[in-house]
Amino acid sequence: MNEYNFAYLDEQTKRMIRRAILKALAIPGYQVPFASREMPMPYGWGTGGVQVSAAVLVPEDTLKVIDQGADDTTNAVSIRRFFERTAGVAVTEATAEASVIQTRHRIPEAPLRADQILVYQVPIPEPLRFLEPSEVETRKMHALEDYGLMHVKLYEDISRHGAISTSYAYPVKVEGRYVMDPSPIPKFDNPKLEMAAIQLFGAGREQRIYAIPPHTRVVSLDFEDHPFEASKADHACGLCGATDSYLDELIVDDEGGRMFLCSDTDYCAGRRRAGHAGAEAAPFEEDAA
Amino acid sequence: MQAATLEGGFGDGPRDAAHAFRAVMTAMARPGEIVTVAGARPPAPLSAAAGVVLLTLCDPDTPLFLAPSHALPQVREWIAFHTAAPLCPAAGAMFALGPWDALPLADLPLGTSEYPDRSATLIVEVDRLDPEGATLAGPGIVGTARLSLPDLAAFRENARLFPLGLDFVFTCGDRLAALPRSTKVS
Numbered sequence: 001m002n003e004y005n006f007a008y009l010d011e012q013t014k015r016m017i018r019r020a021i022l023k024a025l026a027i028p029g030y031q032v033p034f035a036s037r038e039m040p041m042p043y044g045w046g047t048g049g050v051q052v053s054a055a056v057l058v059p060e061d062t063l064k065v066i067d068q069g070a071d072d073t074t075n076a077v078s079i080r081r082f083f084e085r086t087a088g089v090a091v092t093e094a095t096a097e098a099s100v101i102q103t104r105h106r107i108p109e110a111p112l113r114a115d116q117i118l119v120y121q122v123p124i125p126e127p128l129r130f131l132e133p134s135e136v137e138t139r140k141m142h143a144l145e146d147y148g149l150m151h152v153k154l155y156e157d158i159s160r161h162g163a164i165s166t167s168y169a170y171p172v173k174v175e176g177r178y179v180m181d182p183s184p185i186p187k188f189d190n191p192k193l194e195m196a197a198i199q200l201f202g203a204g205r206e207q208r209i210y211a212i213p214p215h216t217r218v219v220s221l222d223f224e225d226h227p228f229e230a231s232k233a234d235h236a237c238g239l240c241g242a243t244d245s246y247l248d249e250l251i252v253d254d255e256g257g258r259m260f261l262c263s264d265t266d267y268c269a270g271r272r273r274a275g276h277a278g279a280e281a282a283p284f285e286e287d288a289a
Numbered sequence: 290m291q292a293a294t295l296e297g298g299f300g301d302g303p304r305d306a307a308h309a310f311r312a313v314m315t316a317m318a319r320p321g322e323i324v325t326v327a328g329a330r331p332p333a334p335l336s337a338a339a340g341v342v343l344l345t346l347c348d349p350d351t352p353l354f355l356a357p358s359h360a361l362p363q364v365r366e367w368i369a370f371h372t373a374a375p376l377c378p379a380a381g382a383m384f385a386l387g388p389w390d391a392l393p394l395a396d397l398p399l400g401t402s403e404y405p406d407r408s409a410t411l412i413v414e415v416d417r418l419d420p421e422g423a424t425l426a427g428p429g430i431v432g433t434a435r436l437s438l439p440d441l442a443a444f445r446e447n448a449r450l451f452p453l454g455l456d457f458v459f460t461c462g463d464r465l466a467a468l469p470r471s472t473k474v475s
Contacts, residue, residue: 006303014303015348018310019383022346023406025317026456026469028428032406056314058307143402175428175471177452198318213318213429213471 007054008086013037017055017209021200024211029174030142031125031208039204046079047204049102049121056117056200057083057100062090064098069106069246069263076104095266105168107189109245109267112197114214120183122203125210127171127181147179150221158226167231173219174212182218188232188246193218235260238280240271294366297330299344309345313458316467321425321434323418323466332363338460339386339412343372346410347384352377354397354409356387379409386412389439394447397455405452408470415439418461427472436466444474 005011013035020034039047057063065080067073071093079102080091092098095108102119112118124130128138131149141147150171157164170187174180182193183201193199199212212218222228233247238259245267247260259280262268272284299305305328312324331340347353353374355364360376368374379385379396392411400408415437422437423444436459438444447454447470454470468474 006307011302011306012348012350014306014310015346016350018314019346019351019410020406021314022317022410022456023408025314025429026454026471027405027452028471030405030452033404056307056311058311059304139403198314211318215431216428 004086006059006087007057007083009037009051009054014055017051020209021052021055021211024200024209025198025213027178028212028216029178029180029210031210034207034209036204036207040082041078043205044123045075046102046104046121048202048206048209049104049119049204050079050082050202051204052119052200052202052209053083053100053102054087056119057087057089059088061099062092062097064092064095064101065103066101066106066108066264067104068248069108070265072265093266105184106246106263107185107192109262109264111192112195114196116197118195118197118199120199120201122181122183122201122206122208125181125201125203125206125208127169127179142178145177150179154221154223158223164222164226164228170228171221173221175217179221180210186232186246187220187228188230190218190220190228191230233260236278237262237268238278240268240276240281241278242268242271242276293332293363294370297332297340297367298371299328306345309341313342313345313465313467316458316465317456317469319429320427320468320472321420321430321436321466323420323464325464327463332367334359334361334414335364335367336414336460337463338465339414342412342458342460342465343368343374343386347372347374349373349375351383352381354379354382354385356385356391358391359387359414382409384410384412386414388414394443394455399450399453399455402453405454408453408455410456410458413439413457413459415459415461418459418464418466424475425468425472426475430472436468438468438474441474444468444472448473
């Protein structure tokens with residue numbers, strides 16, 4: 001603990017990130033450039049989220065880190081351990097007990113409260129990037145609120161597949177102004193973007209920070225005759241039986257056997273602890289969760 | 290240089306700044322919410338809250354405009370020693386500090402349409418800060434909130450410029466509240 005400055009980053013770096021966060025909150029959905037630092041993990045492992053978390057953490061925080069909804073994957077475990085060591089904060093796997101949650105590609109199933117902060121790891125922050133590779137051009141498009149290209153993309157989805165086939169990183173419009181990439185969360189999570197907690201997005205390699213203040217209007221782009229639909233696999237969780245949570249598909253043998261289970265491990269474990277059981281559930285054991 | 294210049298900074302920089310930023314961020318994310326901050330004892334006429342905001346956000350990278358009423362030797366020396374923020378004319382400021390009447394709103398940077406974040410943040414010293422008066426609505430607010438503001442027309446005009454515009458932090462004693470450009474005031 002004593003070998004590191006609190007939360008790893010030096011104070012001048014934290015001030016720079018903090019100023020970017022304040023501007024991001026003042027202009028919801030706008031990507032604020034920041035001078036991303038090299039972190040002791042590779043780009044693509046959540047360096048943007050880690051830098052944002054380092055700038056907002058206080059010693060009394062309880063941190064939860066999830067990767068695709070799971071608390072026990074390599075990425076989540078190493079980031080949690082990083083902040084235990086460099087900030088001395090408490091950590092948890094329980095969504096309700098956390099004050100700061102860093103996430104890769106999911107929003108927890110349990111509704112977040114006003115006293116919680118959700119920090120997203122973002123790979124490509126620019127929603128228009130795959131449609132227009134030039135930063136100069138996309139910046140101009142945001143300035144002019146020229147989002148026709150995005151609607152053309154969604155329309156081409158419909159003409160090719162009969163429906164909007166974009167299933168993750170589904171573009172949203174924030175407070176009626178900026179089109180924003182909600183990071184590669186499944187579109188099932190899009191309706192949850194209007195929440196009581198503060199949401200901060202950090203893209204380390206791309207050097208951008210953006211934010212959604214609590215209770216901000218976030219609308220998934222769609223068409224009147226093809227309205228947005230938050231979809232998920234049409235199954236119940238094999239372990240806890242939940243029908244309302246986002247599911248991962250798991251291949252279980254070489255014969256094409258498969259099962260569906262909650263992507264949010266804390267939500268699933270909580271339900272099993274409460275006695276819910278899915279079709280493929282073994283008797284619940286605490287240490288197996 | 291007086292000994293007083295050297296005092297009044299954060300006792301434990303990283304942790305005091307972390308707590309202070311969390312409070313400022315909460316205020317900016319929830320316009321109208323009044324938070325209490327601690328850790329700075331700046332020289333008069335600066336309020337403790339204004340001192341905390343300076344220590345938390347300002348450094349050699351942030352040109353600061355001081356209103357004439359606050360551009361006093363003891364204030365300038367305290368800011369120089371604790372933050373090293375360069376003082377500058379209003380047109381180049383990232384931060385501006387002073388009482389409402391002494392801040393040249395028209396001269397401060399509003400950002401550009403391609404970089405709306407390149408706008409000034411104002412630290413406005415006010416005599417009273419209460420959850421009453423003007424009605425606020427917008428991101429961060431459930432329904433409406435109320436906050437005692439020193440003006441109405443100026444904030445209405447500022448919100449109309451969105452996504453350009455100034456962002457405000459109101460400081461009073463050890464309390465502060467914020468008003469980002471996204472908030473509609475009536």
